[in-house]
Amino acid sequence: MGAIAYPFHIPDELNATKPKEFTSGSRDDVKLLVLDPASGGTIHDRFNRLEEFLLPGDLVVFNNSRTIPAVLKAKQSGREIEVRLSRRIDENQWEALMLGEFIQTGHTLQFSERLTASITGSGSEAPLCKLRFSISGTALMDEIYRIGEPIRYEYIDEEWSLDSYQTVYASVPGSVEMPSAGRAFTWEGLNRLKAKGINTAFLQLHTGLSYYENDRWPNPKHHPETYRIPEETAALVNRTRESGGRVIAIGTTVVRALESAVDLNGRIRPEEGTTTLYIDKSHPLRAVDGLLTGFHEPEASHLDMLTSFIDTAPLMKAYKEAIHKGYHWHEFGDMNLILPNRCKP
Known part of the structure; x- marks a missing residue:
């Protein structure tokens, strides 16, 4: 909308x-x-x-x-996908925005050696979807901090x-x-x-x-x-x-x-x-x-x-x-x- x-x-x-x-x-x-x-x-x-x-x-x-560093980079079937977290649902589920081509439900998203996720459904509104991560709670947040980056929009020309x-x-x-x-x-x-x-x-x-x-x-x-x-x-x-x-x-x-x-x-x-x-x-x-x-x-x-x-x-x-x-x-x-x-x- x-x-x-x-x-x-x-x-x-x-x-x-x-x-x-x-x-x-x-x-x-x-x-x-x-x-x-x-x-x-x-x-x-x-x-x-x-x-x-x-x-x-x-x-x-x-x-x-x-x-939090809400931008996560993932691979799915060899393709690069950018995931932007939007809202925590529970200990291992988030709503997120997926940016990339040919994103497939039912195929695993690989973020790191420790972290994968699957798309479990639609989010509260289009184009958000729900992700279920392979780890939860504090361990998930620690991994997000380890691999994530802050959201940066197009008017920001440097990586702060x-x-x-x-x-x-x-x-x-x-x-x-x-x-x-x-x-x-x-x-x-x-x-x-x-x-x-x-x-x-x-x-x-x-x-x-x-x-x-x-x-x-x-x-x-x-x-x-x-x-x-x-x-x-x-x-x-x-x-x-x-x-x-x-x-x-x-x-x-x-x-x-x-x-x-x-x-x-x-x-x-x-x-x-x-x-x-x-x-x-x-x-x-x-x-x-x-x-x-x-x-x-x-x-x-x-x-x-x-x-x-x-x-x-x-x-x-x-x-x-x-x-x-x-x-x-x-x-x-x-x-x-x-x-x-x-x-x-």
Whole structure:
């Protein structure tokens, strides 16, 4: 299912191709566009001044899922096949995207001397399929780390290490693509938040593939991802909202997880499971007030979620302004903070 494109174009020179720490010395040396959803007004600043836009008592919620090397090379009947893992189903099964010619069901995929897999059926949507690996659990993850490579899309022109596709606070392996909204944070920046009285909390949502190649995109209304919200995080979110503070999600993954676990009264439940929640302008946000995110492609369903925070017209105006001012897109790019002046009643 193809995504509906929004009306803007990203010039090639605005595709961020290198991590900032290899060009200017620090991850947080990126631009920050602050967007007021009430007025549509914009402020242009730097990400390393993020705390200036937050208030004591605000809660910043991070996704500490760690990126795994999800690209695996296999051979099947003498042919090379690229496998991109998308979602873990259980101890030895994954959904995956297969890239190659004449891929055959019923024929073994050979990844290494230790690891083979068989195709057991279709995935949650085309073109994904289900793979059953010959080993499971920790042993399987160890082998994936040994032979795998990080997913790299066509706008990245060099092979950066897996560490380049991690946030500094990532701790729970499971995402096949980096939850990139948090990439610009440094430990110094996190300490500045704490020094100002801004609270932090963590959850996990393990990201699936966001692109299936050949202009194929996931169906945003049926894109399962697994998540876990610890008791401590649920309590912090509930306490913040009760006291009138703002809950600011670091990335669309955090929004999806929290909004999947909130009840009609706006209280978060500590839970884990799989969500297919699709968020757009028709979805009433109950758990989250603000969002820090990167800049998204015209076809990305992430933009649908952004319209639950701000109307489409001022969002597109801000995006075109960002293009005019030379903001950079994608996981190594600049940042966008959508933040109300005060908490919703």
